[in-house]
Amino acid sequence: MLPAARQSGCRSSYALFGGGRDAAENGNGGNDLVTVEFGKENRDAIVLLHGGGLSWWGYREAAQLLQTRFHVVLPVLDGHAGSDTRFVSIERNAEELLAYIDAHLDGRVLAVGGLSLGAQIAAEMLARRRGLCRYAVLESALVFPMPAVRSMLRPAMDMAYGLIGRPWFSRLQFRSLNLNEAYYPDYFRDTRRIAKEDMLAFLTANADYAIKPALRLTSARTLILVGGREQRNMLRSARALHETIGHSSLRVLKGYTHGALSINHAEEYAGLLMDWIEQTPPAGEP
Numbered sequence: 001m002l003p004a005a006r007q008s009g010c011r012s013s014y015a016l017f018g019g020g021r022d023a024a025e026n027g028n029g030g031n032d033l034v035t036v037e038f039g040k041e042n043r044d045a046i047v048l049l050h051g052g053g054l055s056w057w058g059y060r061e062a063a064q065l066l067q068t069r070f071h072v073v074l075p076v077l078d079g080h081a082g083s084d085t086r087f088v089s090i091e092r093n094a095e096e097l098l099a100y101i102d103a104h105l106d107g108r109v110l111a112v113g114g115l116s117l118g119a120q121i122a123a124e125m126l127a128r129r130r131g132l133c134r135y136a137v138l139e140s141a142l143v144f145p146m147p148a149v150r151s152m153l154r155p156a157m158d159m160a161y162g163l164i165g166r167p168w169f170s171r172l173q174f175r176s177l178n179l180n181e182a183y184y185p186d187y188f189r190d191t192r193r194i195a196k197e198d199m200l201a202f203l204t205a206n207a208d209y210a211i212k213p214a215l216r217l218t219s220a221r222t223l224i225l226v227g228g229r230e231q232r233n234m235l236r237s238a239r240a241l242h243e244t245i246g247h248s249s250l251r252v253l254k255g256y257t258h259g260a261l262s263i264n265h266a267e268e269y270a271g272l273l274m275d276w277i278e279q280t281p282p283a284g285e286p
Helices: 021-024 056-066 092-103 116-130 148-161 168-174 183-191 196-208 213-218 231-245 260-264 264-279
Strands: 012-018 032-038 046-050 072-077 109-115 133-139 223-228 248-253
Touching: 032 056, 032 092, 046 056, 046 092, 046 116, 056 072, 056 183, 056 260, 072 092, 092 116, 109 116, 116 133, 116 213, 133 264, 148 196, 168 183, 196 264, 213 231, 213 260, 223 231, 223 260, 223 264, 231 248, 260 264
Parallel strands: 046 072, 046 109, 109 133, 133 223, 223 248
Antiparallel strands: 012 032, 032 072
16 A cells, blocks of 8 residues: 655645455445545546656646645556556446445545546546446547557567566657656656556557447537547547547647647646536536
8 A cells, every 4th residue: 555645735645445345346346546636635536647657746737736626636557657457448436436436425426537548448438337427528539549550559569568667768768759858757656666567558448449339328518638749540430439428528639749738838738627526517518
């Protein structure tokens, strides 16, 4: 179990969920879900799911801004640094997160959001539980399978995985992500802790994921975000999500790359999320 963490000005804590027979019975498969939480004294909960290969710290700055009004829960996805659970599939991780929400957040939250792999898992959660939340934010979620990319993952991983722990290679990879330099120590520390098979598993799941038909039944008012400088397939995915979810809004962020909003522009992201919650009536209300 991770120790409690009280960081200056963050009011954050590490929490460990699951384990034993009860977790297996509620769909968590006996595995543990690690979360970092901000603003636990607040009633309304927001769950934000980080991108593949990153960790909860991708939402750290946004959570620090949101914690004055919301209870912000940042889970560590399966197969990532800090989690003892192997990554099996997007569907399995979604089930575990729903089990956590049932056990710790009364089965329903104010909002769910995610980036990239986290957005795919969030979309899966919305498809599996129509009334999971009032609001959702899906940022850069790929929903069109990419078989060509999938076919290259194993050979690429075989060649490159051994280099991940080398600073020069890690720095090159980090630069390709266009992330704020302040995150590099977190990135370098945590990517080295991801097992090869876990990395291959979540990258494959990311390349394979497609919209589930049940997603169109969600009652969540959904904000769909995508960077204007992202690949064509990502823009196409954002439009498909918008067409699938009836009460949704699509925003193409001019000049932004993959993940740039929530990670590099946390203040803007937090503002968009708060505005979406405050100014958008829940589904079924005028």
